[in-house]
Amino acid sequence: MASPSQVRYAGSMAVSTNSEPATSASLLVEEEWLAWPGMHGGRVMALSAGVATGLVDGLPLRAMSTRFLGAVRPGPVEAAAVLDHASRSSATVTVSLSQDGRITTLSTCSFTASTGEIVVPARPAPEVPPAEECNDFREAELLYPFARKLDIRPATDILPLSGASRAELTAWLRLREPESPLSTMLTLADAMPPGVYAVLDMPVPVPSLEISVHLHRPPTTETLLTGWTLAQQRNVQTGAGISIDECDMWDEDGRLVAQSRQLRRVLENGSLT
Amino acid sequence: MASPSQVRYAGSMAVSTNSEPATSASLLVEEEWLAWPGMHGGRVMALSAGVATGLVDGLPLRAMSTRFLGAVRPGPVEAAAVLDHASRSSATVTVSLSQDGRITTLSTCSFTASTGEIVVPARPAPEVPPAEECNDFREAELLYPFARKLDIRPATDILPLSGASRAELTAWLRLREPESPLSTMLTLADAMPPGVYAVLDMPVPVPSLEISVHLHRPPTTETLLTGWTLAQQRNVQTGAGISIDECDMWDEDGRLVAQSRQLRRVLENGSLT
Numbered sequence: 001m002a003s004p005s006q007v008r009y010a011g012s013m014a015v016s017t018n019s020e021p022a023t024s025a026s027l028l029v030e031e032e033w034l035a036w037p038g039m040h041g042g043r044v045m046a047l048s049a050g051v052a053t054g055l056v057d058g059l060p061l062r063a064m065s066t067r068f069l070g071a072v073r074p075g076p077v078e079a080a081a082v083l084d085h086a087s088r089s090s091a092t093v094t095v096s097l098s099q100d101g102r103i104t105t106l107s108t109c110s111f112t113a114s115t116g117e118i119v120v121p122a123r124p125a126p127e128v129p130p131a132e133e134c135n136d137f138r139e140a141e142l143l144y145p146f147a148r149k150l151d152i153r154p155a156t157d158i159l160p161l162s163g164a165s166r167a168e169l170t171a172w173l174r175l176r177e178p179e180s181p182l183s184t185m186l187t188l189a190d191a192m193p194p195g196v197y198a199v200l201d202m203p204v205p206v207p208s209l210e211i212s213v214h215l216h217r218p219p220t221t222e223t224l225l226t227g228w229t230l231a232q233q234r235n236v237q238t239g240a241g242i243s244i245d246e247c248d249m250w251d252e253d254g255r256l257v258a259q260s261r262q263l264r265r266v267l268e269n270g271s272l273t
Numbered sequence: 274m275a276s277p278s279q280v281r282y283a284g285s286m287a288v289s290t291n292s293e294p295a296t297s298a299s300l301l302v303e304e305e306w307l308a309w310p311g312m313h314g315g316r317v318m319a320l321s322a323g324v325a326t327g328l329v330d331g332l333p334l335r336a337m338s339t340r341f342l343g344a345v346r347p348g349p350v351e352a353a354a355v356l357d358h359a360s361r362s363s364a365t366v367t368v369s370l371s372q373d374g375r376i377t378t379l380s381t382c383s384f385t386a387s388t389g390e391i392v393v394p395a396r397p398a399p400e401v402p403p404a405e406e407c408n409d410f411r412e413a414e415l416l417y418p419f420a421r422k423l424d425i426r427p428a429t430d431i432l433p434l435s436g437a438s439r440a441e442l443t444a445w446l447r448l449r450e451p452e453s454p455l456s457t458m459l460t461l462a463d464a465m466p467p468g469v470y471a472v473l474d475m476p477v478p479v480p481s482l483e484i485s486v487h488l489h490r491p492p493t494t495e496t497l498l499t500g501w502t503l504a505q506q507r508n509v510q511t512g513a514g515i516s517i518d519e520c521d522m523w524d525e526d527g528r529l530v531a532q533s534r535q536l537r538r539v540l541e542n543g544s545l546t
Contacts (some may be wrong), residue, residue: 063483063536065338067365067381069358087344089514090482090538092340106357106367106381108340110483112538118471118512120440148394167393178290185460195346196393209363210336210383212485214517214534216510237489237529239391241362242335242488244532255511259517261487261534265363265385 011028022081025051027097031074035144038071041262042190043146044097044105046183049077052093052109053182059091059111059184059219060141066107067210073099089113098124110151114218122216122256128155131172131228137265138226143193143203150177150191153161155230167195167235178226188214188229189260195245204266206243211262215257227252241266289339294356298324304347308417314481315463315534316419317370317378319456324352325366325382326455332364332384333491334455339380340483346372357501361465362386387491395489395529396521399429404445404501404525416466418475421463424449428503431472440508451499454492461502461522462533463488468518469507477539479516484535490528500525514539 033043045066053061081095090112097105128134134153141147143160153172158164173188194206219225229249236244241265250255306316318339326334350370357365362384370378401407403493407426416433426445431437446461446517467479492498502522509517516537 018319063485065381065483065485067357067383069365092342092379092482103357106365107344108338108379108381108483110340110536112482112536113514115514116512116539118510120472120508120516122510123414127447182471199393209365210338210381212336212338212508212534212535216515218513234335235393235530236487237391237395238393239389239390240491240521244489244491259509259534260317261485261532263383263385266389 021055022218023051023054023081025054025079027075027077027079029072029077032149034074035146036205038073038104040146040187040190041066041068041211042187044068044072044188045107045190045211045213046073047077047199048079048095048097048105048107049109049182051081052095052107055081055083055093056091056111057087058241059089060107060114062112062218063110063214064107064186065212065245066105067107068105068208070102070104072097072104074154075099077104090235125230125250125256126170126232128170129154131174133252134172137171140193149176150174152191158198160193160220161200161203162198163201167199167238168232169193169195169198170230170232172228173231174226174228178182178224180223181225184225185215185219185229185249185258186213188231189247189258192233192247192264194243194264195233196238196243198235206264209263209265211260213258214259215258217251217257229257238266279499294328296324296327296354298352300350302347302350302351305399305422306419307347308419309458311346311377311480312415313419313463314339314341314484315460317341317345318380318463318484318486319459320350321352321368321380322369322382322455322459325356325368325380328356328366329359329455332362333387333486334382335382335385335491336485336487337380337386337459338483338485339378341378341481343375343377345370345377348372350377355453368425373515375489398503398523398527398529399443399505401443401503404428404447407445410444413466418467425464431471433466434473434476435471436473436474439471440511441505442466442468442471443503443505445501446504447501451497453496454498457498458488458492458502458522458531459486461504462531463495463518463535465504465506465520467516467537468506469511469516471508479537479539482536484533484539486531488531490524502530511539
């Protein structure tokens with residue numbers, strides 16, 4: 001759920017054409033979440049998930065895919081969510097965001113119950129210094145305006161645009177104004193600079209076409225999340241018009257909380273060499 | 274595109290309610306692709322992608338997410354695809370499959386042009402013996418009927434249900450009846466047994482709620498794919514009601530061709546311990 005400072009939320013129940021439960025909401029996107037040229041993708045996911053959870057009774061979100069059809073501009077946004085399917089222990093919700101009558105993003109959200117014990121534990125976090133011993137990376141604000149909303153502490157000596165030999169960026173992240181775990185995790189899942197920036201000297205436009213997030217620890221509480229998240233963004237491959245990034249995220253106790261994978265376009269006027 | 278032996282394809286153009294280009298098709302799902310209790314998920318993706326590509330002129334598919342709302346049964350399937358957005362160099366298509374008037378799967382497909390050179394090469398394939406030196410794994414047919422359609426050659430000594438210490442399965446795969454690269458890659462992206470089966474002694478039902486596939490090498494030709502694909506399925510975490518698998522796939526030349534990540538439910542009557 002987005003914090004009141006980010007959106008105004010005016011949900012209303014409706015019935016969609018296929019008779020499934022549906023909801024709609026008028027949101028307000030604030031300029032401070034801008035990421036050239038539109039709104040930050042993770043923020044779009046967080047807003048959309050907030051609307052989707054309104055249709056699902058108590059089940060935690062475990063997977064979400066968002067397609068970016070066009071830039072989300074600051075100002076009013078219409079959100080529409082449809083409960084595509086629900087059983088006692090799982091549900092699927094589709095959410096669209098529209099501006100001026102045009103759909104800008106499409107998301108699908110998969111919810112399923114959390115029961116039982118962990119049998120196969122997830123891979124541990126990389127060994128890095130604690131966030132308190134890492135320097136704030138204010139330079140990120142030069143890359144994208146929304147970085148002002150984040151506290152970013154690189155945890156290795158590989159920095160964006162440092163011409164490194166490996167396309168991997170590792171940093172501690174937190175929101176400067178704490179929000180709910182769900183909103184925070186989805187926002188942070190797309191908060192790292194593109195992995196390919198590690199090996200570049202100059203930024204290149206690599207806008208996202210889509211992003212898929214899997215949540216290993218269900219964000220079940222609506223208390224604010226004030227702690228640090230360790231994020232490791234690995235570029236899997238860049239070239240031939242695309243750049244595919246993977247991001248793993250751990251909590252302060254070293255538990256894997258989420259993973260994302262996203263498809264970026266390499267714009268034809270952007271030179272990578 | 275699925276082979277003629279798998280589906281009958283009766284596409285017809287229509288215009289959807291939002292005036293975007295759309296298409297629909299009547300398909301026939303054959304029983305040989307059954308995976309308890311419904312149709313194989315990768316096969317559902319391959320069928321859906323075949324319909325989606327009919328709306329996109331020449332752009333290769335690069336990412337696809339499919340949500341499984343209900344089991345797809347053998348017999349007639351109605352497919353409907355909508356071109357949500359298109360530019361000169363990218364496009365997004367949504368595809369639904371329905372049976373008896375109920376939507377069983379929802380997919381979104383992201384297409385984008387392939388241009389330029391590889392700058393960050395993908396991780397190399399693991400070093401394993403060539404497929405010809407690995408034994409056929411016919412036992413897979415005991416786990417799911419569709420395995421008869423596949424030639425599966427485990428490439429390490431970790432087998433499904435062997436009580437191994439690591440939840441990772443690596444195998445060479447190919448379709449016994451070759452198909453197009455697109456159909457083959459999407460089918461194989463969900464062809465490995467669940468990663469958690471490596472550490473178990475007995476099978477447990479872990480049906481997929483959703484799967485996201487990213488394609489690193491665009492399957493641009495419609496020639497049949499006869500070669501081997503090396504697939505490595507890693508279970509990232511299992512427990513608390515879910516099991517999340519990652520699969521990387523390389524071609525015979527060691528080039529990463531695709532990656533998938535999927536959310537499986539651990540059914541409450543399935544014991545993992």
